[in-house]
Amino acid sequence: MANTYERDATYSVKISVADGEGWVAAKRFWLQGIPPGESRGDAAVIGSDIPGQVPQVPKIYVDEFTPLVDRR
Numbered sequence: 001m002a003n004t005y006e007r008d009a010t011y012s013v014k015i016s017v018a019d020g021e022g023w024v025a026a027k028r029f030w031l032q033g034i035p036p037g038e039s040r041g042d043a044a045v046i047g048s049d050i051p052g053q054v055p056q057v058p059k060i061y062v063d064e065f066t067p068l069v070d071r072r
Contacts, residue, residue, distance in 0.1 A: 001031045002039040007070040009034050014064040017046055019055035024048065026063065 003009045010033060016026040025048035034040045048054075 001034065001041065003034040003036055005067070005069045006036050008036070009070065010068040012064065012066040012068070013062065015046070016061045016063050017055070017058045018061065019057075020059055023050050023053075023055060025050075028064075 001011045001013070011031045012028065013031070014026060014028045016024055018024040025046045027044050027046045029042045029044070031040050031042060
């Protein structure tokens with residue numbers, strides 16, 4: 001995530017992985033305190049409580065994206 005604001009920013013991003021047939025898993029990432037002009041990333045293993053085969057060709061969605069900019 002690249003911070004294009006002039007102040008520190010935190011981003012809340014919710015990602016889901018699905019097969020288009022009912023299998024879905026989701027994860028929320030908090031990328032905190034990113035200084036202006038810099039970027040930061042995160043990685044995770046995403047699992048699901050839904051039984052069944054993990055999709056061979058998953059579809060990846062950004063369900064929510066919320067930037068929170070420091071007001072100082």
